[in-house]
Amino acid sequence: MKVTSISRKLLTRVLSVYFILTVSVTGIQIIAEYFNTKSHINSELLTLQKTISGSLTRAVWELNTQQAIDISEGLIAIPMIKGITVSDEANNIITQLGEVITETTLAEGDELDLNSEHHSVSSLSDGLFGHSFPLIFEFSGRTTTVGTVTLLSSNDVIFSRIEVGIYFLIGNAMVKTAFLVFLFLIAFNKLLTQPLHELTEQIKQLDLNDPEASKLHTMNYEKNELNILEDAYNNLIDELVAFKDKLALSQRETNSANDKLDEQNLLLEQEVARKTSSLSSNMLKMELQQKEMLNQQKQLEDENTRRRKTEDTLITTNKELKSSILELSKAQDRLLDAEKMSSLGLLSAEVSHEINTPIGISITSTSYLSDIIGKLEQDVSEQKISKRALETFVNNANHSIELLLNNLTRASELIASFKQVAVDQTNDKVRLINVAKFIDEIIQSLHPKLKKTNHSIKVHCDQAIEIYSHPGAIAQILINLIINSILHGFEKINRGEIDIDIMMENQRLHLRYTDNGHGIDSEQLQQLFTPFYTTKSEQGGTGLGTHIIKNLVVDTLNGSIKVQSTVGEGLSYQIDFPDMRYI
Template sequence: MKVTSISRKLLTRVLSVYFVLTVSVTGIQIIAEYFNTKSHINSELLTLQKTISGSLTRAVWELNTQQAIDISEGLIAIPMIKGITVTDESNNIITQLGEILPENTPSENGDSEVKNEHQSINSLSQGLFGHSFPLIFEFSGRTTTVGTVTLLSSNHVIFSRIEVGIYFLIGNAMLKTAFLVFLFLLAFNKFLTEPLQELTEQIKQLDINDPEVSKLHTMNYEKNELNILEDAYNNLIDELIDFKDKLALSQRETNTANDKLDEQNLLLEQEVAKKTSSLSSMMLKMERQQKEMFQQQEQLQAENTRRSKTESTLMLTNNELKNSITELSKAQDRLLESEKMASLGLLSAEVSHEINTPIGVSITSASCLLDLIHNLEKETQAKTISKRSIEGFIEQANNSTELLLGNLHRASDLIASFKQVAVDQANDKVRLINVAKYIDEIIQSIHPKLKKTQHTIDILCDKSIELYSHPGAIAQIIINLIMNSILHGLEHIEHGKIIIAVNLNEQRLSIDYQDNGCGVPEEKLPQLFDAFYTTKAESGGTGLGTHIIKNLVLNTLNGTITAKNLTSGGLHYHIELPDMRYS
C-alpha cells in the first residue's frame, strides 16, 4: 500500500492557496500601475498643451501653415506622442501626423461638437487616448477660436514605462513563493517527517526476548505529541519487563508443577492480551492527536490567509496615502502661486490709481496750452496781437509745459519701477542686479500703498553692491516683509519706522530687516513661517506671507532666514543669500 506523506499533503494545500493569492495580488498591482501611468501621461499631455498653445495658436491665426507643420513635427518626435492633428476654425485639417482616431470616437464629456472646451479622448479599439483642445487667440481683449489641436498617446507608451515594474513585481512574487516553499518544506521535514520516521524505525526494532534494548531513545525535541507517544511506548516496555521477571520467578518456584505452569501460561496470555489492548488504546489516542495536529495546521493556513489580506489592504492604503500627499503638494503650490499673483494684481491696481493723478494733471496742462495757442492764433489772424499778449503766452506756456513734463516724468518713473518689478516677478530669471537701485524700484512700486500711512523706510545699502540672483524672488520677499509690517506690526502705530540694512561679505548678501512694531508673542514665534498661520484670519488673512518668504529664500535663492523679537519692540529678520555665480 502506497504511503501518503502528511507533511507533503499539508505543504501542498498551504502553498496552493498562497500561490493563488500571490497571483491575484500581483495582477491587481499591475492593473493599478497601468492606470496610474496612464493618468501621469494624461497630465503630461495637458502640461504640453499649455506649453505649445501660444505658438501654435499664433501660427494658425497668421495662416502660417509651415510653422504649424514644424511645431507638429517637433511634437511627434516626442516618444510620448503617437499622433497629432491640427485643424482650423472650419474644421479643415492643417496637418495630421502619426496615429489617427476613427470617426465618431466618443470623448469623456460625451459631446464631440463642443469646440470651446477641453475634451479627453479614449479609443479602446485602437488603444489610443489623449486630449483635444481649442486654439483661442486673444486680440484687443476679445477671444476667438481659430482651430483645434488633438494630441494622442497609446497603450504602447504605458507598457514601455511600466515594463520594468511588471518584471519586478513578477520576480518579487516568484522569489517570495520559492522562499516560502523552502521554509515550509524545511519546517515540516524537521518537526514532523524526521521525528515520525525515527520513531517508526525504533518501534520496528522491538525484540520480545530482550525488551530492555527496545526502548525508544530520547529524541531531544520539545514536549509534544510524539514525546507523549514515546513515553507511553516506554512504559509499555517497562511493564513487559516487569511481567517477564515475575514470570521467570514463578517458573523457578513451580518448575515441578505442570498444572501451575499451565496456569501461569494462561495468566501470561491474559496479560499479553491486556497489554495489547492497552497498546491499541494508545494507537487510538495517537490518531486523535494527529487529528488535532491537522486542525492546528488548518488554523495556521487560515491565519496565513488573513495576514496576506491584511498586507494587500495596507499596500492599497499606502498607495492612496501617497496619492493624497502628491495632490496636497500640488494644491499647496497652486495656492502659493495664486497668492503671488494676487499680490501682483493688488500692486497693479494701486499703481494704476497712482498714475491717474499725474496723467490727469498732464491732460489739463496740455488742454490749457492748446487754448493759449488758439487764442494767440486768433489774435494773430485779427492782427490785434501785442507784446504783452506774447509775453503772457510765453509765461503761461512755460508754466504749462513744466507742469506737463513734471507729471509725465512722475508717471514714467512709476510705470518703469512697476514694470521692472512686475516683469521680474512674472519671469523670475537670474540676472545681475544693483541691490540698492533695485530696492529703490521696489519701494517706488509700492509707493501708492505707503503714501496712505505716515511710516518711513530707511535703506542702508552701498550703491556699489551687485548680486547675480533671482530679482523677482527678492522683490516678492521685500514687498511681503513691508506689507506684513504695515498690516500686522505697525497696525496700531501712527509713525512707524522700517530699516533695511544690506551688506555683502564673501559673495554672500545679508539683509537685516526690522520694524518698531508690536512683534510676535514668543510662544507663537516658532509658527511664524508655517503655512496658513495668521492673526488676521477673521479679516481675510491667508497666513501665506511669511511662508512664501521662507519658501523663496530656501528653495529659489538657496539662502537662510531667521526671525526674532527685538528687546526695544518690533520684529527682526536676518536673511543671507548667495551670489549664484559662485554657487
C-alpha cells in the same frame, strides 16, 4: 459509545469564545477609526476653506475666471478633494471639477445640514460628503456675497487612509489567535499527550510472569488524573502479586484449591486483557489527536502564507501613499505660483490708481493751456492784444507746461518702476543689478500703498554694490516683507519704521530687514515659515507670504534666512545669498 476528547472539546470552546470576542472588538475599532478619520477630513476641508476663500473671493469679484479655474485645478489635485464647484452670486457655475452631488441625488433620501456660515452636504448613495461656503468680499466696510464654493470628499478617501490600520488590526488579531493556539498546543502536548505516551509505553512492557517488574515508574507530573491512574495500575499489580502468593500458599496447603486458583488466574488474565484493550483504545485515540494537531499545523502554515500576501499589499499601499504625497507637493507649488500672481495683480491695481492723479492733472493743465491759447488767438484776430495780456499768457502757459511736465514725469517714473518690477517677478533670468537703484525701484512701485500711511522706509546701501542674481526673487522677497510689516507689524501703529541694511562681504550679499512693529511670540515664530499658517485668515490671508520668502531665498537664490522677534520690539530678518557670478 463514542468517546469525546476532553482536550479537543476544551480547546474548541476556549478558542470559539476568544474568536468571537476578538472579531467584536476589531469590528468596533474599525468603525471608530472610520468616524474619526471622517471627522479629520471634515476638519481639513474647513482649513482649506480658510486658506482659499480669500483668493477665490478676489478672483470671482474681479471676474478673473482663469485664476478661479487655476485654484480649483490645484485643489482637485489634492487626493482628499474629489470634487469642487465654484459659482457666482447668481448660482451660475464658474468651474466644476471632479464629483458632483446633484439635486436628484439629494431628493432620494440623502442628507443636507445647514448653519449660519456654511452647510454640510453628503450623498449616501454616491459615498460623497463635504460642505459649501459663501465667498464674501469686503469693500469700504460693507460685505457682499459674490459666490459659493462646494468642496467634496468621498468614503474612498476614508478607506484609503484607514486601510493600513484595518490590516494592522486584523493582523494583530490573527497573530494573537495563532499565538494562543500555539500555547494551547504546547500545554496539551506537555501535560497530556507526552505523559499518556510514556504511560502507554510502560504498560506495553507488562510481563505477566513477573508483574512486580512491570510496575509503572514514578513520573514527574503534578498531582493529577494521570498519577491516580498510575497508582491504580500499581495497586492492581500489587494485588496481583499478593494474590499469586496466596494462591501458591494454597496449593502447598491443599490440592483441592488448584481448581479455584485456576479460576482466579483465568479471571485475572481476563481483567488484564480487558485493561490492555482499554489502554490500546486510548492509544488509538491519542494517535487520532496527533493527526488533528498535524492538520492544525498545516492551517498555521496557510495562515503564514496569507500574512505574507497581506505584507505585499501593505508595501503596494505604501508606494501609492508616496505617489499621493508627490501629487500634493505639485499642487502646493501651483498654489504658490497663484499667490505670486495675485500679489502682482494687487500691486498693478495700486499703481494704476496712483497714475490717475498725475494724468488727471496733466489733462486739466492741457485743457487750460488750450483755453488760453484760444483766447490769445481771438485777441490777435480782433487786434486787441496788449503787452500785459501777452505777459499773463506767457506766465499761465509756463505754469501749465511746468505742471504738465512734472505730472507726466511722475507718471512715467511710476510706470517704469512697476514695469521693471513686474518683468523681474515674471522672469527668472539672472542679470546684473545695481542693488541700491533696484531697491529704490521696488519701493517706488509700492509708493501707492505707502502713501496711505505715515510709515517710513530707510535704506542703507552702498551705491556701488552690483551683483548678478535673480531680480524677480529679490523683488518678491522685499515686497512681501514690507506688506507683512504694514498689515501685521504696524497694525494700529501710526508711524512705523522699516530699516533695510545691505552690505557685500566675501561675494555674498547680507541683507538685514528690521521693523519696529508689534513683533510675535515664540510659538508664532516657530510657525512663521509653515505654509498656510496665518493669523489673518478671516481677512483673506493665505499664510503663504513668508513660506514664499523662504522658498525664494533657499531654492532660487541659494541662500539662508534667519528671523528674530520679541513681542513689542518688532521683527528682524537676516538674509544672506551669493553673487551668482562666483558660483
